[in-house]
Amino acid sequence: MRALTWQRAEHVSVEQVPDPTILQPTDVIIRVTSAAICGSDIHLFDLFGPFLSKGDVLGHETMGIVEEVGSAIQTLAVGDRVVIPFVIACGHCFFCSRGLPTQCETTQQTEHGTGAALYGYTELYGSIPGGQAERLRVPLADFNATKIATDLPDLRYLFLSDILPTAWQGVQYANVPQGGTLAVLGLGPVGQFAARIGKYLGHRVIAVEPVPERRALAERWGIETLDATDDVLDQLLQRTAGRGPDSVVEAVGMEAHGQAGLGVAQRAVGLLPKPVAQKVMTTGGVDRLTALDLAIDAVRRGGTISLSGVYVGTADPMPLMTLFDKQVAIRMGQCNVQAWRDELLPLVEDPADPLGTMDLVTHEVGLDQAPEMYELFRDKKDGCIKVVLHP
Structure with a gap:
């Protein structure tokens, strides 16, 4: 089959790879109809080479x-249409039973001290072949594959795999009070959905984003927006009676604009010999914290910061005195997709499309165009906000 594979830092290509096969009786094989490029994939493209091997399938x-279905499958059959959460979990262990499939004890990567296995996401999370391919093996499929209707377009359902529940969890974790104000930092795909979800739940939403096209898309959904200018903190305070927003969803993460020197350092690590680079990243990795610093400064005293952007630094400096003095609560983590899907499925299937799943994608292309789309998405060119591939 054809699949998008990692070759080296900043270079991916579509190659012929072996078709997936049933390895466990709880597996199924799916023919992929749609696969999206995620901001997290761009981290692999740019930074995570030390934990990837040439030929790894991404997505x-x-x-x-x-x-095809394994002999132990009970809820799925050949021909069923499914969407696949990015988290691979068992559904019955201590953590899964508590709504935390990202910490699943069955697929937890104890060798690396990390959580549940993820598709297409480095040896730190199991080196499981990803879904930017013509076919995908789905382990523990009765719990992990979500069966869906056949009469709605793929774009209604595709984002249940990651970014829609990630945004939903981000807003839930933000603990916005009734009648409160939610700030969303970053209007990439997750930030777009987080802002819309905040608005849908009845909150006032102010979003910060430097890219004009992304601000314009959010404004279509009634979101107040601010450019990421040097005085954006003052503007946030002015719009919130000088106190700051009640809650902040930080949807940018480790590759925030600013701190250019750290950006150079991040990329330089990826050029080191693999064992050395792995050691540096796992013991001394530092993220660009511009967005997180803004969240900490902006949130009102007693407020909540919810981190949806990805952070991996092990040596990140944190302003603990400020956090303690302001009595700020912080929640974060990979999205527990399976815990939110029952709440989100009716919204996705609502004819009114209240969260705008059909109003996010800017580029739909064939799998062969995936390599150029990685660069386009990373560089935020051609108004690119979300890319969907159709193998």
Whole structure:
């Protein structure tokens, strides 16, 4: 089959790879109909080479049609249409039973001290082949594959794989009070959905984003927006009676604009010999914290910061005195997709499309165009906000 593979830092290519096969009786094989490029994939493209091997298949936002089922499968059949959460979990262990499939004890990567296995996301999370391919093996499929209707377009469902529940969890974790104000930092795909979800739940939403096209898209959904200018903190305070927003969803993460020197350092690590680079990243990695610093400064005293942007630094400096003095609560983590899907499925299937799943994608292309789309998405060119691939 054809699949998008990692070759080296900043270089991916579509190659012929072996078709997936049933390895466990709880597996299914799907024919992929749509797969999205995620901001987290760009981290692999730019930075995470030390934990990838040449030929690794990327992608973790996937849906398709079941083609083959293992002997122990109980809820799925050939021909079923499914969307696949990026988290691989068992559904019955201590953590899964508490709504934390990202910490699943069955697929937890104890060798690396990390959580549940993820599709297409480095040896730190299991080196599981991803879904930017013609076919995908889905382990523990009865729990992990979400069966969906057949009469709605893929774009209604595809984002249940990751970014829609990630945004939903981000807003839930933000603990916005009734009648409160939510600030969303970053209007990439997750930030777009987080802002819309905040608005849908009845909150006032102010979003900060430097890219004009992304601000314009949010404004279509009634979101107040601010450019990421040097005085954006003052503007946030002015719009919130000088106190700051009640809650902040930080949807940018480790590759925030600013701190250019750290950006150079991040990329330089990826050029080191693999064992050395792994050691540096796991013991001394430092993220660009511009967005997080803004969140900490902006949130009102007693407020909550919810981190949806990805952070991996092990040596990040944190302003603990400020956090303690302001009595700020922080929640964060990979999205527990399976814990939110029952709440989100009716919204996705609502004819009114209240969260705008059909109003996010800017580029739909074939799998062969994926390499150029990685660069386009990373560089925020051509108004690119979200890319969907159709193998």
